[in-house]
Amino acid sequence: MVYYFRSIVGNFDVDDTIKSISPSKQKGKTTVPKEKMTQALVLLKDPQYYDKFSQENMKLTKQGLKESVNEDQLIIQTISNITELERICNILSKRLREWYSLYLPEFSEEMQSHEKFTEMVMTQTREELMQDLSAKKTMGADLDQVHVDEIILLAKEIISLYKLREKHEAYLEKIMKKYCPNLVELAGVTVGGKLLELGKSLKRLALLPSSTIQLLGAEKALFRHLKTDSKSPKYGIIFQHPFIQKARRQDRGRMARSLADKLSLCCRLDFFKGEFKAPEYKKELEEKMQQ
Amino acid sequence: MVYYFRSIVGNFDVDDTIKSISPSKQKGKTTVPKEKMTQALVLLKDPQYYDKFSQENMKLTKQGLKESVNEDQLIIQTISNITELERICNILSKRLREWYSLYLPEFSEEMQSHEKFTEMVMTQTREELMQDLSAKKTMGADLDQVHVDEIILLAKEIISLYKLREKHEAYLEKIMKKYCPNLVELAGVTVGGKLLELGKSLKRLALLPSSTIQLLGAEKALFRHLKTDSKSPKYGIIFQHPFIQKARRQDRGRMARSLADKLSLCCRLDFFKGEFKAPEYKKELEEKMQQ
Numbered sequence: 001m002v003y004y005f006r007s008i009v010g011n012f013d014v015d016d017t018i019k020s021i022s023p024s025k026q027k028g029k030t031t032v033p034k035e036k037m038t039q040a041l042v043l044l045k046d047p048q049y050y051d052k053f054s055q056e057n058m059k060l061t062k063q064g065l066k067e068s069v070n071e072d073q074l075i076i077q078t079i080s081n082i083t084e085l086e087r088i089c090n091i092l093s094k095r096l097r098e099w100y101s102l103y104l105p106e107f108s109e110e111m112q113s114h115e116k117f118t119e120m121v122m123t124q125t126r127e128e129l130m131q132d133l134s135a136k137k138t139m140g141a142d143l144d145q146v147h148v149d150e151i152i153l154l155a156k157e158i159i160s161l162y163k164l165r166e167k168h169e170a171y172l173e174k175i176m177k178k179y180c181p182n183l184v185e186l187a188g189v190t191v192g193g194k195l196l197e198l199g200k201s202l203k204r205l206a207l208l209p210s211s212t213i214q215l216l217g218a219e220k221a222l223f224r225h226l227k228t229d230s231k232s233p234k235y236g237i238i239f240q241h242p243f244i245q246k247a248r249r250q251d252r253g254r255m256a257r258s259l260a261d262k263l264s265l266c267c268r269l270d271f272f273k274g275e276f277k278a279p280e281y282k283k284e285l286e287e288k289m290q291q
Numbered sequence: 292m293v294y295y296f297r298s299i300v301g302n303f304d305v306d307d308t309i310k311s312i313s314p315s316k317q318k319g320k321t322t323v324p325k326e327k328m329t330q331a332l333v334l335l336k337d338p339q340y341y342d343k344f345s346q347e348n349m350k351l352t353k354q355g356l357k358e359s360v361n362e363d364q365l366i367i368q369t370i371s372n373i374t375e376l377e378r379i380c381n382i383l384s385k386r387l388r389e390w391y392s393l394y395l396p397e398f399s400e401e402m403q404s405h406e407k408f409t410e411m412v413m414t415q416t417r418e419e420l421m422q423d424l425s426a427k428k429t430m431g432a433d434l435d436q437v438h439v440d441e442i443i444l445l446a447k448e449i450i451s452l453y454k455l456r457e458k459h460e461a462y463l464e465k466i467m468k469k470y471c472p473n474l475v476e477l478a479g480v481t482v483g484g485k486l487l488e489l490g491k492s493l494k495r496l497a498l499l500p501s502s503t504i505q506l507l508g509a510e511k512a513l514f515r516h517l518k519t520d521s522k523s524p525k526y527g528i529i530f531q532h533p534f535i536q537k538a539r540r541q542d543r544g545r546m547a548r549s550l551a552d553k554l555s556l557c558c559r560l561d562f563f564k565g566e567f568k569a570p571e572y573k574k575e576l577e578e579k580m581q582q
Binding site for chain 1: 353356357358359360364365368369371372375379382383386389390393428429430431432433434437438441444445448451452455458459462465466
């Protein structure tokens with residue numbers, strides 16, 4: 001409705017009418033006198049303005065859409081992509097292990113880390129790898145170079161996916177440090193990003209109670225708890241935070257509550273452009289953990 | 292058992308004993324005289340040979356494993372990876388569309404093909420794309436170059452995944468043309484590879500009845516048909532073959548049967564090193580399709 005009014009105000013020769021009927025703000029209260037409202041409605045019913053109304057409204061809506069994009073969406077897209085890339089790297093690394101094991105099965109067992117495995121496959125020949133393993137013979141088949149090359153192509157691709165993830169993380173850190181310095185300081189890039197993803201936006205995150213932040217990402221367990229008599233979850237995505245990872249098992253619930261508390265404060269500070277207090281909170285939590 | 296015997300023959304000073312008890316082949320029949328068998332068993336029970344037996348057996352088993360790798364496994368790994376890459380490209384392309392739509396939403400609607408979309412995003416700026424769309428204004432936000440760069444990084448990665456798939460396909464064609472020329476000629480690289488993947492090996496594929504080949508990949512529907520009274524499936528993975536794709540709906544079942552028939556013949560020709568008859572079959576099927 002306000003859009004309609006504004007569109008008229010901007011372009012038509014009915015300015016005065018509109019201005020006279022636009023909501024008059026008195027002491028914070030918005031009231032439109034009844035007779036003026038009627039006048040406006042009559043105006044809206046006039047077919048000669050229909051097309052222009054619609055055009056103007058479309059323009060304003062598009063403008064609104066354009067302005068609605070902010071850091072929230074960018075952060076959410078990036079963090080979703082990071083999660084996706086992680087999953088993809090795992091899938092492809094497993095395939096690489098299976099494939100390379102036709103050639104040198106002993107190596108896949110030896111090397112636990114996917115990333116390191118991929119890198120070694122890419123950079124070293126079988127002979128070099130066998131020296132590292134101090135193995136003289138292998139069960140693997142003696143494949144022609146043409147087959148091995150194909151495996152190495154896959155390894156290269158995986159490495160470049162890992163690199164893309166790293167770049168995304170660096171980018172995320174940069175924009176989050178500007179947009180929500182407190183949150184990213186306390187939560188870190190990954191957990192902070194995932195909180196934003198689950199909370200949809202910094203605004204909504206700032207308005208959520210800290211107990212909800214504590215359980216973001218554990219919705220399934222929460223509703224199972226509410227419906228049946230299963231135990232209530234103690235933490236959602238913040239479980240990945242080092243403070244909770246490092247805490248003893250019996251302390252984790254308590255730690256999650258304190259952490260969610262501080263995270264909630266951070267979100268509010270960031271959203272309402274408050275001070276940079278996260279390091280203080282971090283210290284407090286660290287002290288709590290040592291008790 | 293034969294391994295044990297061989298291991299002794301190769302390295303021990305009990306050669307003669309072993310040779311005298313090794314299976315004597317007469318008219319194709321393998322028989323071991325009873326008393327000699329007893330002699331051998333006594334030998335096997337002698338603890339002084341245990342270690343060497345075990346070592347030799349291990350060596351021979353490893354050798355056996357080494358020799359068991361053949362084109363089958365390589366083809367299966369490659370085709371599985373191609374399938375994986377296809378899925379991954381789709382997932383990442385969807386993410387790219389969503390992300391890029393913050394910047395230029397009009398373009399994602401316009402462009403259907405994922406691959407082309409990705410390429411255009413990578414190579415052209417928003418202004419150029421808008422010219423192509425003959426749009427003057429966009430609903431997308433005016434993002435800083437920093438943000439756009441991050442999107443373009445993702446696009447580059449997707450393109451390189453597409454390229455990897457192409458390389459895999461070329462490689463597959465090369466090795467399949469050597470290993471199973473008939474099958475690849477009639478079925479094509481993708482369908483042929485998937486048949487090998489589902490059939491586990493060319494040998495097993497050659498021994499399967501053609502009706503099984505027709506339904507490879509439709510196991511779920513087949514067992515549902517056998518257990519309940521649902522309709523039996525008409526085709527498995529060979530549904531992707533152009534002959535079936537091009538056939539009219541009511542002809543597809545019949546076409547699948549004929550195609551599976553010829554594919555089965557091709558597998559047999561390839562496995563038993565027969566002639567190159569696939570083009571003949573292809574012609575026959577084409578004629579059948581035109582009737």
